[in-house]
Amino acid sequence: MARVFSGIQPSGELHIGNYLGAVRNWVALQATHECVFCIVDYHAITQAYEPEQLEARTFDMAVSLLAAGLDPARCILFVQSHVPEHTELTWVFTTVTPVGELERMTQFKDKAQRQESVLAGLLNYPVLQAADVLLYRATVVPVGEDQVQHLELMREVARKWNARFREDFFPEPQPMLSAARRIVGLDGDAKMSKSLGNTIGLLDPPERIWELLRPAKTDPARVTRKDPGDPEKCNIYSLHQYFSPPDTVRHVADQCRTAGWGCLDCKRVLADNLAAALAPIRERATELKARPERVREILADGAARAHAIARETMAAVRDAMGFLPAGEVTLRR
Numbered sequence: 001m002a003r004v005f006s007g008i009q010p011s012g013e014l015h016i017g018n019y020l021g022a023v024r025n026w027v028a029l030q031a032t033h034e035c036v037f038c039i040v041d042y043h044a045i046t047q048a049y050e051p052e053q054l055e056a057r058t059f060d061m062a063v064s065l066l067a068a069g070l071d072p073a074r075c076i077l078f079v080q081s082h083v084p085e086h087t088e089l090t091w092v093f094t095t096v097t098p099v100g101e102l103e104r105m106t107q108f109k110d111k112a113q114r115q116e117s118v119l120a121g122l123l124n125y126p127v128l129q130a131a132d133v134l135l136y137r138a139t140v141v142p143v144g145e146d147q148v149q150h151l152e153l154m155r156e157v158a159r160k161w162n163a164r165f166r167e168d169f170f171p172e173p174q175p176m177l178s179a180a181r182r183i184v185g186l187d188g189d190a191k192m193s194k195s196l197g198n199t200i201g202l203l204d205p206p207e208r209i210w211e212l213l214r215p216a217k218t219d220p221a222r223v224t225r226k227d228p229g230d231p232e233k234c235n236i237y238s239l240h241q242y243f244s245p246p247d248t249v250r251h252v253a254d255q256c257r258t259a260g261w262g263c264l265d266c267k268r269v270l271a272d273n274l275a276a277a278l279a280p281i282r283e284r285a286t287e288l289k290a291r292p293e294r295v296r297e298i299l300a301d302g303a304a305r306a307h308a309i310a311r312e313t314m315a316a317v318r319d320a321m322g323f324l325p326a327g328e329v330t331l332r333r
């Protein structure tokens, strides 16, 4: 069974964008792959953040992931900072990664130009990503289009380290592109993202879903109730395709084109279907939140299992690189 690694930032509760774009796929992968899923808190600190919120955001992300269907009996779920080998291997990899390669990463350039003083952590972000995946010698990485360049770099890091220290030790991971298209936010323009405030939370109750959907952008051609629209130009229609049954989706398209429904009618149907689809996830989250010690136990167990693999990898890495084993007092010559 091929091993998959994927990570998600501790941004608090999931929203439907990251559920459809990534997590739903992770849930399915548990049946076909050996899965290692990580809440990447070390990545989160490369941007400005509030230390007093990090713990709660990490915990809430764990609750969301478990409620969404990650099953600790079928995957390893853990927090990155609980397995110190992630940073150890990152350091090792910085010694085989050319700075020029890191500087040409599109995400680095985008983020760096918005900062007055660029920090080394931001530059080294893709090296930490390489260490995340290669520590588990994973061969498959589910990624969005925007991460393909980082995956290429990861493959190059693996090649360089292997060439210098031990042939074929690290596999070159392959990308598994997410089948879900880019999930657009309720503003109808940008990718759904918490920082843009255009999301619907995976755990939002029905009344909150309606509150958010009501003002959401639709096809601008529908100026009045009587104006027909084009569902292909409307994000509400895209969301129907994910959350409404096929008959309803066809009916929505027809009602939109003929102005049979107004946009509020259309959104009401989506709100009901969305709330029904998310109800079991919300219920599981409520149960988990009532037993925080169970969530911590799952994460501790995940960290122990991840650590066992990471320790083995690092022992081989140290050996190949010629480090003196800890506890030995004589050189092996």
Ligand code: SF4
Binding pocket: 218, 219, 222, 229, 230, 231, 234, 235, 236, 237, 252, 255, 256, 257, 261, 262, 263, 264, 266, 267
């Ligand atoms: S009727 Fe529905 S699909 Fe058509 S523009 Fe309005 S919200 Fe969008």
